[in-house]
Amino acid sequence: MLEQLEGSRAVARTVAMCRPEVIPAYPISPQTHIVEALSAMVKDGELSPCEFVNVESEYAAMSVAIGASATGARTYTATASQGLLYMAEALYNASGLGLPIVMTIANRAIGAPINIWNDHSDSMSQRDSGWIQLYVESNQEAVDMHVLAFRLAEELSLPVMVCMDGFILTHAYERIDLPSAQQVDGFLPAYEPRQVLDPAEPVTIGAMVGPEAFMEVKYLAHVKQLQALELIPELSAELTRTLGREQHGLMREYRCEDAETIVVALGSVLGTIEDAIDELRERGVRIGAIGIKAFRPFPLEALRGAIGQATRVVVIEKALALGIGGIVAQNVRNAIAPSSAQVCTVIAGLGGRPITTSSLCGLFEDAVADRLGAMTFLDLNTELVERELERTRSARRSGPHAENMLRDVGAIAAGPV
Amino acid sequence: MFQVRIHGRGGQGVVTAAELLSLAAFEEGRHAQAFPSFGSERTGAPVVAFCRIDDHEIRTREPVSEPDALIIQDPTLLHQVDLFGGLRPDGYVLINSVRSFDELGLGQWVGGFRHERLLTVPASDIAREHVGQARPNAALLGGLAAFTGIVSVDSVLVAIRARFPERLAAGNAAAAEACFAFVEREIEAPAHA
Numbered sequence: 001m002l003e004q005l006e007g008s009r010a011v012a013r014t015v016a017m018c019r020p021e022v023i024p025a026y027p028i029s030p031q032t033h034i035v036e037a038l039s040a041m042v043k044d045g046e047l048s049p050c051e052f053v054n055v056e057s058e059y060a061a062m063s064v065a066i067g068a069s070a071t072g073a074r075t076y077t078a079t080a081s082q083g084l085l086y087m088a089e090a091l092y093n094a095s096g097l098g099l100p101i102v103m104t105i106a107n108r109a110i111g112a113p114i115n116i117w118n119d120h121s122d123s124m125s126q127r128d129s130g131w132i133q134l135y136v137e138s139n140q141e142a143v144d145m146h147v148l149a150f151r152l153a154e155e156l157s158l159p160v161m162v163c164m165d166g167f168i169l170t171h172a173y174e175r176i177d178l179p180s181a182q183q184v185d186g187f188l189p190a191y192e193p194r195q196v197l198d199p200a201e202p203v204t205i206g207a208m209v210g211p212e213a214f215m216e217v218k219y220l221a222h223v224k225q226l227q228a229l230e231l232i233p234e235l236s237a238e239l240t241r242t243l244g245r246e247q248h249g250l251m252r253e254y255r256c257e258d259a260e261t262i263v264v265a266l267g268s269v270l271g272t273i274e275d276a277i278d279e280l281r282e283r284g285v286r287i288g289a290i291g292i293k294a295f296r297p298f299p300l301e302a303l304r305g306a307i308g309q310a311t312r313v314v315v316i317e318k319a320l321a322l323g324i325g326g327i328v329a330q331n332v333r334n335a336i337a338p339s340s341a342q343v344c345t346v347i348a349g350l351g352g353r354p355i356t357t358s359s360l361c362g363l364f365e366d367a368v369a370d371r372l373g374a375m376t377f378l379d380l381n382t383e384l385v386e387r388e389l390e391r392t393r394s395a396r397r398s399g400p401h402a403e404n405m406l407r408d409v410g411a412i413a414a415g416p417v
Numbered sequence: 418m419f420q421v422r423i424h425g426r427g428g429q430g431v432v433t434a435a436e437l438l439s440l441a442a443f444e445e446g447r448h449a450q451a452f453p454s455f456g457s458e459r460t461g462a463p464v465v466a467f468c469r470i471d472d473h474e475i476r477t478r479e480p481v482s483e484p485d486a487l488i489i490q491d492p493t494l495l496h497q498v499d500l501f502g503g504l505r506p507d508g509y510v511l512i513n514s515v516r517s518f519d520e521l522g523l524g525q526w527v528g529g530f531r532h533e534r535l536l537t538v539p540a541s542d543i544a545r546e547h548v549g550q551a552r553p554n555a556a557l558l559g560g561l562a563a564f565t566g567i568v569s570v571d572s573v574l575v576a577i578r579a580r581f582p583e584r585l586a587a588g589n590a591a592a593a594e595a596c597f598a599f600v601e602r603e604i605e606a607p608a609h610a
Contacts, residue, residue: 004440
């Protein structure tokens with residue numbers, strides 16, 4: 001049934017339909033509305049049987065999730081930003097032990113400087129933690145992807161992160177078609193664990209493994225994650241039939257048919273990118289977009305096929321790997337032969353900087369005219385940067401960058417003025 | 418596409434206003450996208466929220482920079498925030514104030530806009546009377562319905578009743594209706610012209 005819903009609430013109601021049995025969670029913006037809503041559903045008895053565990057930190061949240069999942073309970077949690085970093089050690093345990101925990105990431109920047117707004121720095125920092133990572137473009141996709149995530153996690157016995165842009169999606173009200181409980185139950189059978197801690201049949205999981213087998217365990221973990229490249233399209237096709245709504249599997253192509261230039265991105269910016277592409281298409285520019293849905297495992301072959309004969313690839317990414325540049329772009333380069341298309345990295349939207357249709361149109365015009373360099377920072381205020389660099393050159397103790405630049409832009413910063 | 422930007426202060430229900438407007442548009446079978454521009458919000462700090470309304474799916478996620486209508490819940494923001502930034506030349510401005518545009522010293526700011534699309538309404542007074550507190554968001558949506566016709570007042574009332582518990586809904590619905598009636602009278606016989 002169509003409803004006008006906040007993204008967080010839509011996700012919470014969908015997760016509830018997936019019948020998690022344990023939800024350990026710690027609040028952090030912009031994820032809080034999701035677990036708040038779930039905790040209310042548990043308290044009301046609307047979500048039952050389910051134990052909601054108020055933990056003292058994200059480290060504890062993931063640790064409780066690991067324990068719960070190991071005993072055979074369907075387990076869910078959500079976090080963002082520094083909360084995800086605080087979980088980091090436990091994340092590797094969850095994936096290494098093969099525990100099918102599903103976690104929503106309400107993507108948010110990482111400090112310092114502290115910033116509560118959206119970018120992908122948090123989940124990108126954990127891209128190699130062994131979790132499957134799915135990125136959604138809209139709240140409808142967030143809803144559908146959570147249903148898929150539980151099934152995927154449990155089929156492979158691997159944890160899955162569903163990454164949705166903080167505030168931009170989590171706090172947006174839009175039209176959403178929530179699945180019915182029957183549809184979810186039809187797609188997602190009761191959890192049948194591949195391994196379980198049971199006093200009646202004792203086993204050890206989490207043993208120490210030395211050099212004699214560690215490589216092999218890790219190799220198998222890699223192979224197992226790669227199985228998702230087959231399974232995600234299969235489950236997507238099945239979910240499309242169940243919900244009567246197109247699911248996009250590993251990636252979605254938009255107007256790529258004869259495109260010479262292809263834009264690659266993840267998450268909610270794809271909507272704005274599609275509007276910009278329509279504008280350029282009207283002017284006869286042969287440009288299209290690919291939205292990557294599964295970032296881990298990375299769909300190398302599917303992406304190579306989708307990029308096809310395009311000569312330019314523009315990767316727009318909301319994270320910055322200091323000292324090298326783009327993270328997604330590095331992965332995209334792995335997917336295509338070095339001699340074929342030129343790959344340009346565009347860092348955009350860090351810390352909540354709006355990515356506008358007009359900026360994207362200008363960027364794409366530069367790209368098709370071969371004016372775009374290998375690395376671009378979209379809408380970077382170079383004057384502000386130059387002023388701060390000048391200050392740094394003129395005095396050894398010129399003060400902290402963040403506070404200096406805040407003063408320059410007229411915002412209020414702490415400290416002496 | 419019709420785009421609305423709502424300015425106010427933390428605690429005045431700015432985010433809720435955008436949500437209610439999107440619910441009202443949804444009620445009419447339209448696509449609507451409402452979202453806040455969050456800062457480190459706290460009571461009294463400037464807050465902005467947006468609502469887009471269209472007949473087909475809304476894909477863009479950027480903030481509304483060229484609004485078709487502005488709702489200004491707190492006139493004391495006028496000299497602190499660039500309230501009119503990007504407003505379309507034929508845009509609507511609805512300000513919560515008992516004073517006129519000239520009395521607010523806004524003549525120079527709004528000279529280029531269509532005079533009949535600028536209006537002040539005593540929404541806080543209306544809210545105090547019907548809700549018992551000076552939270553003008555629902556009243557202003559009733560006013561917006563009368564002023565722009567972008568949604569009907571009936572849809573606004575449906576949204577209010579869906580969003581609030583019964584007693585609060587009744588007060589806010591009454592405030593929205595009162596403000597709707599006020600704006601209809603103003604349009605017929607503009608007292609602030």
